[in-house]
Amino acid sequence: MNALRLASLNGDHLGRSVISAGNVRFGEDFVVIAGPCSVESEEQTIKTAQEVKAAGANMLRGGAFKPRTSPYDFQGLGLQGLKILEKAKHATGLPIVTEVTDPRDVSWVSEYADVLQIGTRNMQNFSLLKEVGKLDKPVLLKRGMYSTLKEWLNCAEYILSAGNPSVILCERGIRTFETYTRNTLDLSIVPSVKETSHLPIIVDPSHGTGRLSIIESMSLAAMAAGADGIMVEVHCRPGEAMCDKDQAMSPDMFGGLMKKLTVLGSCMNKLNGKSPHRLGAGEP
Amino acid sequence: MNALRLASLNGDHLGRSVISAGNVRFGEDFVVIAGPCSVESEEQTIKTAQEVKAAGANMLRGGAFKPRTSPYDFQGLGLQGLKILEKAKHATGLPIVTEVTDPRDVSWVSEYADVLQIGTRNMQNFSLLKEVGKLDKPVLLKRGMYSTLKEWLNCAEYILSAGNPSVILCERGIRTFETYTRNTLDLSIVPSVKETSHLPIIVDPSHGTGRLSIIESMSLAAMAAGADGIMVEVHCRPGEAMCDKDQAMSPDMFGGLMKKLTVLGSCMNKLNGKSPHRLGAGEP
Amino acid sequence: MNALRLASLNGDHLGRSVISAGNVRFGEDFVVIAGPCSVESEEQTIKTAQEVKAAGANMLRGGAFKPRTSPYDFQGLGLQGLKILEKAKHATGLPIVTEVTDPRDVSWVSEYADVLQIGTRNMQNFSLLKEVGKLDKPVLLKRGMYSTLKEWLNCAEYILSAGNPSVILCERGIRTFETYTRNTLDLSIVPSVKETSHLPIIVDPSHGTGRLSIIESMSLAAMAAGADGIMVEVHCRPGEAMCDKDQAMSPDMFGGLMKKLTVLGSCMNKLNGKSPHRLGAGEP
Amino acid sequence: MNALRLASLNGDHLGRSVISAGNVRFGEDFVVIAGPCSVESEEQTIKTAQEVKAAGANMLRGGAFKPRTSPYDFQGLGLQGLKILEKAKHATGLPIVTEVTDPRDVSWVSEYADVLQIGTRNMQNFSLLKEVGKLDKPVLLKRGMYSTLKEWLNCAEYILSAGNPSVILCERGIRTFETYTRNTLDLSIVPSVKETSHLPIIVDPSHGTGRLSIIESMSLAAMAAGADGIMVEVHCRPGEAMCDKDQAMSPDMFGGLMKKLTVLGSCMNKLNGKSPHRLGAGEP
Secondary structure, eight states: OGGGSOSBOOSOOSOOOOEEETTEEETTBOEEEEEOSBOOOHHHHHHHHHHHHHHTOSEEEOBSSOOOSSTTSOOOOTHHHHHHHHHHHHHHOOOEEEEOOOGGGHHHHTTTOSEEEEOGGGTTOHHHHHHHTTSSSOEEEEOOTTOOHHHHHHHHHHHHHTTOOOEEEEEOOBOOSOOSSSSBOOTTHHHHHHHHBSSOEEEOHHHHHOOGGGHHHHHHHHHHHTOSEEEEEBOSSGGGOSSOGGGOBOHHHHHHHHHHHHHHHHHHHHHTTOOOOOOSTTOO | OGGGSOSBOOSOOSOOOOEEETTEEETTBOEEEEEOSBOOOHHHHHHHHHHHHHHTOSEEEOBSSOOOSSTTSOOOOTHHHHHHHHHHHHHHOOOEEEEOOOGGGHHHHTTTOSEEEEOGGGTTOHHHHHHHTTSSSOEEEEOOTTOOHHHHHHHHHHHHHTTOOOEEEEEOOBOOSOOSSSSBOOTTHHHHHHHHBSSOEEEOHHHHHOOGGGHHHHHHHHHHHTOSEEEEEBOSSGGGOSSOGGGOBOHHHHHHHHHHHHHHHHHHHHHTTOOOOOOSTTOO | OGGGSOSBOOSOOSOOOOEEETTEEETTBOEEEEEOSBOOOHHHHHHHHHHHHHHTOSEEEOBSSOOOSSTTSOOOOTHHHHHHHHHHHHHHOOOEEEEOOOGGGHHHHTTTOSEEEEOGGGTTOHHHHHHHTTSSSOEEEEOOTTOOHHHHHHHHHHHHHTTOOOEEEEEOOBOOSOOSSSSBOOTTHHHHHHHHBSSOEEEOHHHHHOOGGGHHHHHHHHHHHTOSEEEEEBOSSGGGOSSOGGGOBOHHHHHHHHHHHHHHHHHHHHHTTOOOOOOSTTOO | OGGGSOSBOOSOOSOOOOEEETTEEETTBOEEEEEOSBOOOHHHHHHHHHHHHHHTOSEEEOBSSOOOSSTTSOOOOTHHHHHHHHHHHHHHOOOEEEEOOOGGGHHHHTTTOSEEEEOGGGTTOHHHHHHHTTSSSOEEEEOOTTOOHHHHHHHHHHHHHTTOOOEEEEEOOBOOSOOSSSSBOOTTHHHHHHHHBSSOEEEOHHHHHOOGGGHHHHHHHHHHHTOSEEEEEBOSSGGGOSSOGGGOBOHHHHHHHHHHHHHHHHHHHHHTTOOOOOOSTTOO
16 A cells, blocks of 8 residues: 555565656656745735746645745745635636644645645655545645754655645755855755655755756756756746745746746657657646 | 743743642753653653652653654553653652654643653644644744754744743754764853743753763753753663663763752852752752 | 956857867866776776777776875775876877876876866865966866865966966766765756856766766766766776776677767767767767 | 874773863863954954953964955955964963964974964865974864864874874854854864874864854853864954954953853862862963
8 A cells, every 4th residue: 555655665576656746746746836935915926827827837836825934924825825816717727835833723734735735844754744634635745944864754755644645845955154045955865765755745946046047957957866846946036925925926936937848858858768748737 | 911922022021931740840940851762661761750759859760752763663652651650750750751653642731741742753743733732731842953043932832822831942953964963062052942932941961962971061061051851761771771771861961960950050050149049859 | 368267267269278288178078087997907997998988988997196095905006006007108199188186196197197186085175285286287176075166266276376277177966865876966066066166067977976887877967967078987898996896887888888889979060059979989 | 103193982991082282181180261253463462462361371372374255355454464373372371373374384383383273174175294204393273164073183193194293173163054153163072082082172162153142051052062172263352353353252241151161170170080270371
């Protein structure tokens, strides 16, 4: 039974995990998740969703519960935010990934989300991990900013061992002494995960760098390193974003990125001897 | 009203916070918290409590909910552990500090604990912080192993702004490249907290170093740096400890440490122009 | 005059620096430097040089002076090693990059080297930087394993301000808490250098990861991130290497990497709207 | 023969090394080294030397060669600075410690210095280590800001194995993610050195914190942790210091620190069962 498979490879020959969310298949396609840091309004969310869909994104991200450094910062719209995400999903067909931060919220948030995200600050929130481990929905598990590969896979194991085999890992930068970037995006974790685990791994270059001007380069590098997808912050009007304003792409920038990813994706498929995989939603 | 005071000093002249738990006063006395990493049995817990009480500890620590790296490690005795702690408290008179990891457990755990501990992995578990912010019991907030001073004080602010003014900070080592010690104990955070906040700060040299042989030196250094107390792991039979075996002091070692702290404490009081403060429980 | 140009861009419109070594042009071509960690014998060095040349490398690396953690480890062959490198150059036509560690050696080592390397431990060895700043040969300046972007560019500035405009930067991994890899290869520094400096930047995935199995992925990622080249360790008989045995590629592995880089290079040129650039030595 | 003793203890029973410089004995007395970051003028240096001598310092520090991040910063007075230090020594009787950064300078700098300092950026400058290894003068070896205990002791080994048994280690803070302090002073390295090596270890809280207001606390903590001394920056007019202005103590502050160290020193001697050791120069 799949649920009893460990996060770490142990010389088994069961192949890599493929995890489905709507028509998206992590571990098979290169998945592009895009959307605003936080859901701010219906208009902003649906407009952004339509823009990223048009550019070729496969999935919509948006935060309804925002873990913020200060208690006085905007904390997200909560249930109202989830309802807006639902409308954006209906408007575009994009499946939704959204963060859950409290074990008491897991069951009802899972009614709105196609994939539940565990944020970097909650990677070792074991109560939360056990709770999402009871779901039959995929979980996107971000790497703790202070976390080793081994610790990260152990956190995936908390979810798997609770019965949910559908974990997608997401590298989002670790904390180092460098201050030019917000975090240090550790792309070497991508091939490291590939050789130690069967779980898919995507990369978040928005949080991973915190610097708009280098997100495109790092997205391309993530794909070349073998990642199964990326997650990027896009806002229909970046200058007005209520959080992470400095790292939100405009729809135009995102469109440019998607064009380059499509070209690079064909090249990578050739290198890996695969038939061209899907990139961008809505393709047959 | 105290609850509205910010964690950070802003040039106010309200003096340092003093936080009471039983007959212990954080911020006034030098507080020594001792006990096993985890509650394993009634016999082990009560015996250890009696030993540390005899040596002069002011408070008993012991984990009933253990956040462990792997889901297959011992996770603690839960409610049964709390009941054992209650017995140990009755047997010795020592107030209890124990960790809470899930917001759903906060209200009932608080019936057993005199001080609730938030562990390093949960420092930014904002749901949990908000929940303990509703209590009128002190909270011991450990520093995240990846956390800056500013982020830590913001987490204290989550608790204060929710209405609970009684936060005790606890330095427990940060994550660096050094591998000789388990973490790097950052004693410079002690005077840094003193100049930026009114909250008391204690030091955990057991987790901070992970190396039994240097805990005594770092305990003395913590006192000299101006800490308001220490928290150390003591086990009546260290070799049998179910977690953190390598950093658990024997009662004898702990007794030796207490003697040195008493001598150094008198010296520090002289340096600071204070009348001798209490060190060790049960003194008048 | 070129020598007075600062390492940091200051809104000037002078374009990116192109630095020549033999027939190699850093900042224009994608340069592949390959060879053994240390020169061990004439046979080993020439054989390795011929293998990497055949696979398409542009330049030969090899250490004659090895800065080793322990004084009891192999310290390199010194002058004898340089003479062997000279023979390998004659045998293959590949220009040579080799490390210099002492300011007293700079002038005579520069008679053998086409590019002088400053290693990570010497990034802030200012006496050495000033000395190579007097040469009219290119300098490959590795990033200190503890160094920020700003500090690194300041070290380049030491060389430039001494009169030598030909500095090539090389990312080789920084020191973090992660232990799965030997260092954490920071590819985000590549686009960061591109937006703050006109100097070329290459990547060393061998030291950057210390793990043979992920060097290929990180080489591809470096190219996709926009690097101007890579430097990799190749040994004709990796199992016998006297240093860094665990990260030395066999000629076969290196050949496989070169094939993939060639395919990816064409793709990157297309993305960047450039005509196909040279990859691999010996092309016209 | 002493010179062949390894830096690391290997279960030998030869006791801890005691290293003499003038009338100062590292490893036996608690040594206080004080003085300006850099020698700026004869008046400034002699005045500062007289002030720290009056307050009880045992040794004078002062830089004639300054390794600076930028080539455009003040680089020190060189030979002229050494001659000023010589005058300050004659004026006060304090032995001198000063940094050497270039192997070509070692022999003539050693004519002026009682102890030669190797700075944090040069910890792994092996040419320099081998050169000071030929001297029969003590060497103060600062820990690299990126260096593990094991690497540090290996650098000491470079000096010892070259024939010079007189190495004093100096902790000066490591690089972490915390930005409140300039570096993170790792006091746990003090007892770690004590249990793995016979060499004396002192602490530099000025560079270790970069924050004037917490130097006193960290100096006391260093003593309590078991350090063999401290090195602090003192300037007769801190506001005018040409480098590290923000961490230079005034003579008054330093005087206050010395009084506290004297009280604490007596207490530590009592704890360690030693007869009162000397603190402050000029005592019989």
